Amino acid sequence: MKLLKKNKKKTSLGDKIFYFCNGIFMIAFVIITLYPVLNTLVLSFNDGTDALRGGIHLWPRKWTLKNFETVLTKDNLITGAIITVARTAIGTLLALVTNALLAFIVSRKRFLFKRQLSLFWVITMYVNGGLIPTFLLFKGLGLTNSFGVYVIPGMLSAFNMLVIRTFMNGIPDSLEESAQLDGAGYMTIFLRIISPLCKPVYATVALFVAVGQWNSWFDAMIYNRMRSDLTTLQYELMKLLSSVTNQGGSVENLKNAAGAVTPTSVRAAATIITILPIVMLYPFLQRYFVTGMTLGGVKE
Amino acid sequence: MSLTRKKKEKVNEVPTKITWKEIKRQKVLLFWSFLIVVYGVVFYYLPLAGWVMAFQNYKPKDGIFHSEFIGLAKFEQLFHDATFLRVIRNTLAMGVINLVVCFVTAITFAILLNELQNNNRKKVVQTISYLPHFLSWIIVTGILHGALSGSGIINELLVAFHIIDSPINFFAHPKFFWPIVAFANIWKETGWNAIIYLAAITAIDPCLYEAASIDGAGRWERIKYVTLPGIKPTIIILLLMNVGNVLNAGFEIQYLLGNGLVKSVSETIDIYVLKWGISQGDYAIGTAAGIFKSLVSIILIVVANQIAKHNGEERLF
Structure with missing residues (x-):
């Protein structure tokens, strides 16, 4: 009895220490996760030349909207934003319809x-032709230098299809059978009976695709390099980034110093504009991501 | 709905017999699947035919039907190229480092998060934890460039704590590159990868914990003997899935973070393919490198699967 009591007391002290340490760890984790994003936000509102002095952390020292003004008056960034919105909308819609149909x-x-048919798609998850054959194929199909390369090639994906299929498999067959008795065809069943039940999983897949579309830049760089009217936000951001890092930015810094805008501050403003839609929608949509991640983990 | 489900319910399905009546009944389904298969053949299987190029002295004007066949010469050329051997090493090293550190951090994070007592706090921390997953690599590398620059927060902290005397240019030293890549991956993906482990931990029967406590198991014993074995199937499945991706894990971040000074450690197979294939126009050598990567990936996944099968663990196929 004595021993048991002693043991219990010991663990509870250990527990306290553990909870304390765990709490500290979690706070540190949250800070490390959020600080870089918040710092970028602060830099985007801070005077560029002033920021070069360093020491700006969580609050701007010299407020300005110049950075955003500069970004929003850059033609290629505006074009990039329009194309990005368009590819996200069209690409997501196309992907959702085709993946749902296949599932x-x-x-x-x-x-x-x-x-x-399942096997046919699952194989594509593991084997692919690689960059060069794909590049030549797109060239041959006339997809290079066109908007189509953003939305057509990635439309159907085995992963998204499997996520929807797992969900659909959970819907009782009796629904389909009774509808068939009432004379409904497969298309009616798909559109009127199954799809309304699949709204949560459709939301999940739509979000996966939308985030992917919003964040992609490689296709713009490889296939549409020559078409500045088809540039995307992320690609423009990348060009801003590399112009800062590769040339050290010093010449540009001096040139822009009078205007109180530096490449770093402009980059911060462009970054904020790019992540704004995601960060704003994130709290409302994040539960769908979790659903998808857990559904997608289920193996065949 | 999680991977912890040990045994799949076997459904005894009798495939429907192919008869004219069935075909007529399912003509809508067949029509759409036909279109979908055509799409799949064009976009996923046709590029595989392009592998022929690796065995040819490919000239764009001759196409793959009229280019001269040269056997394995391009592969020989590849393996005599010191740069290619170096990019294999870089890809493998970074792939393995990322795989290991991301697994360890995600599992640790999931277990620690699960130990938080307050459910609201748990939720808030988790929600914040996977925010970085949705930021593109462009943004993440941009943030890294800022944080690690001469006047960035990391140098500022290191100097303030007198760990170093003057700011270091982290991107100028090859020895820092792999750790930076690993850290970036941890920062971006820990929370996201933890989702699935948390789901698996939640699925563990609470009775097991109670029983363990009654037997006198402390916190560490409970984690060691209940939680970890409980999520073992999940860990193994994800490990198997990711082993095949080890070579795929090396493009965006290395491409965006790399520079002339760290070229020797930053270049990966994908960057090599991009450089030789697209920029230099040597399609054959680019394709050969791509084939090598695909083959190694498939071998890795099959071997890992066999090992899991041999040890009586969960497996992919």
Whole structure:
């Protein structure tokens, strides 16, 4: 009895220390995660030349909107923003419709080529032709230097399809059967019966695709390098970034010093504009991400 | 709905027989699947035909049908290229380092987060933790450049604590490159990767913890003997899935962070392909390097799967 009591007391002190340390760790984790983003926000509102002195952390020293003005008057950034919004909207819609349709087909119990069609797509997760053959293919199909390269090639993906399929498999077959007795065709079942039930998983996949579209820059760099009217926000941001880092920025710094705008501060403003939509929608949509991540983890 | 489910329910499905009646009944489904297969063949399987280029003295004007066939010469050229051997080393090293550190941090984070008593706090921390996952690598590398620059926060802190005397230019020293890449990956993905482990931990039967406590297990014993074994299947599945991706993990960040000074440690296979294939126009050598990468990935995933199978663990296929 004595021993047990002693043991209990010991663990509770240990517990206290543990909770304390764990709390400290979590606070440190949150700070490390948020600080860089907040610091960028602060820099974007701070006078550029003033920021060169350093020492700006969580509050601007010399407020200005100049940085945002500079960014918002750059033509290529405006073009980039328009194209990015367009590709996100169109790309997400296309991807959602096609992935949902494919998932619907392979989740029909009676479908004749259920297994073969699933396998056909799962293979694409592991084997791909690589950059060069893909590049030549897109060139051959006339997709280079066009808007289509943003939305068509990545439209269907095995991962997204599997996420939707897992969800659809959980819907009872009796719904489909009773609808069929009422004379509904497959398209009616897909649009009127299954899809309304799949709203949560559709939201998840739409979000995955939308974030991917919003963040992509590689396709703009590789396939549409020659078309400045098809540039994207992230690609423009990348060009801003590399112009700062590669040339040391010193010449540009001096040139812009009078205007109180430096490449660093402009970059901060552009970064904030780019992440703004994600950060603003994030608190409302984050639960869908979690759903998708857990659904996607289920193996075949 | 999680990976912890040990046994799959086996559904005894009898495939539907192919008859004219069925085909007629399913004509809508068949029509759409036909279109989808055409799309898949064009965008996913046709590029595989392009692998032929690696065995040819490929000339764009001749195309893959009329270019001269040269066998494995391009592969020989690849493996005699010191740069290529170096990019293999870089890709593997960074891939393995990232795989290991991301696994360890995500699992540790999930376990520690699960130990938080207050549910609201748990939720807030978790929500914040996976925010960086949604920022593009462009933004993450931009932030890193800022934080690690001469006047950045890291140098400021190091100087303030007298760890170093004067600011270091982190991007000028090859020895810092791999750790920076690993740290960036941890920063961006820890919270995101932890989601699935947290889900798995939540699925563990609370009775097990109670039983362990009654047997006198302390916190560390409970984590060691209940939590970790409970999420072991999840860990193994994710490990298997990621082993095949080890070579894929090396493009964006290295491309964006690399510079002339750290070229020897930053260049990966993908960057090599991009440089030789697209920029220099040597399609054959680029394709050969791509094939090498694909083959190694497939071998890795099959071997890992076999090892898991041999040890009676969960497996992918």
